[in-house]
Amino acid sequence: MIEKLEHTHGGVTFEAHLAFPPSEGPHGAILIAPTWRGQTDFERAKAERIASELGLVGVAIDVYGKGVTGTSAMECVKLSTPLKRDRGLLRARMLAAFDAVRAHPRVDAARLGAIGFCFGGQCVLDLARAGAELRAVITFHGVLDPPEGLEVGPIRAKILALHGHDDPLATPEQLLAFETEMTKLGADWEVHTYGGTTHAFTNPAANDPGRTMYSERADRRSWIAMRAFLEEVDLITR
């Protein structure tokens, strides 16, 4: 069952796409933060897979505003840059989406996780950095750089970053800086690094060798790793 959920923040209306498992619930939920394109069929399909395969509410959230997506790289830069420059605004929008989801009567607010892809990885890490009450935050080829000038932590979510070694948006140096940040914050964190793998490895349309490239292997491995992590935090059972 699909439901659209609207909420407003700072005068902007946002629309989340919720996919529910068949049984009544309430169920735990996984927020899915979008790539820099905004909420598309990619994220909505993940929501539906989470509902059908994992028995959790899959929630493709929205950080740009209802119906706003980028179709060219230039548009995506234009949409994402204000939030990358103002990480306080990004955090506030993530917290607003989080609050809207956990207030839903069919969602069990004590059983929440969040995943994100590319820019969406940055979004869900910023939600964790804000101290949100999530059991797990998992990034797929996420952007890892810390927010500047924002108060961070304590981090309550367990963190799993699923990472392509050749990702030009998260170089080995940036990965190490992220690991150092998480360590200093005392987070429970884990990183999986896939060899021969670039940015956007979960996206079947990615086809720019050395930069963004689909990898069936890393896509499959990362989904299995996500499942194991959600089992560890008791959001799903094996």
Place this chain on the structure above:
Amino acid sequence: MIEKLEHTHGGVTFEAHLAFPPSEGPHGAILIAPTWRGQTDFERAKAERIASELGLVGVAIDVYGKGVTGTSAMECVKLSTPLKRDRGLLRARMLAAFDAVRAHPRVDAARLGAIGFCFGGQCVLDLARAGAELRAVITFHGVLDPPEGLEVGPIRAKILALHGHDDPLATPEQLLAFETEMTKLGADWEVHTYGGTTHAFTNPAANDPGRTMYSERADRRSWIAMRAFLEEVDLITR
């Protein structure tokens, strides 16, 4: 069922400890290379767990010679240093153990993997670097530095390194060098890095904070990751 298997190499007799699943077989097998102490109850217990839990032959191999183990750090240094200095000898001993195991009538030579702990990680990586026909090589807090002056590859095994971020024997620089080595060799490789985790995280007796320390969490996660990896290469089924 337990069986001892002797073989000789270079005038030295070695003894492997094999644990068999109850059914007749032949079965796939997992070689277990020891820490710098040599083959102890730690490795033999892993062999038995592999047999009972995974339905594979667990083989605690021997690289020092039958019955030879170190009981103090000084003895372990004395035992391991000749093999660390002469990686050609280490490789030859690993290949000899590998050949002895795959010649066993109850072992399916087409279904082999190898795991190793600490120094044993180096041992099984060197077996992979020698091009041995293994489906998977998995290291637990393994020593990662490449052999000097030896011909390496092609690597046939899929590689998984399970690594503590704070491991002083495999620093972030050494990890990156390993990842670069594996990438250059065209290996199918993956690294899991555990935050707040040191060397020897699988060893319940390790208790030297910041250097070697047992971590129930990393021990559990790494075993689960090993299982998923063995599933991927069809050595076990879920």
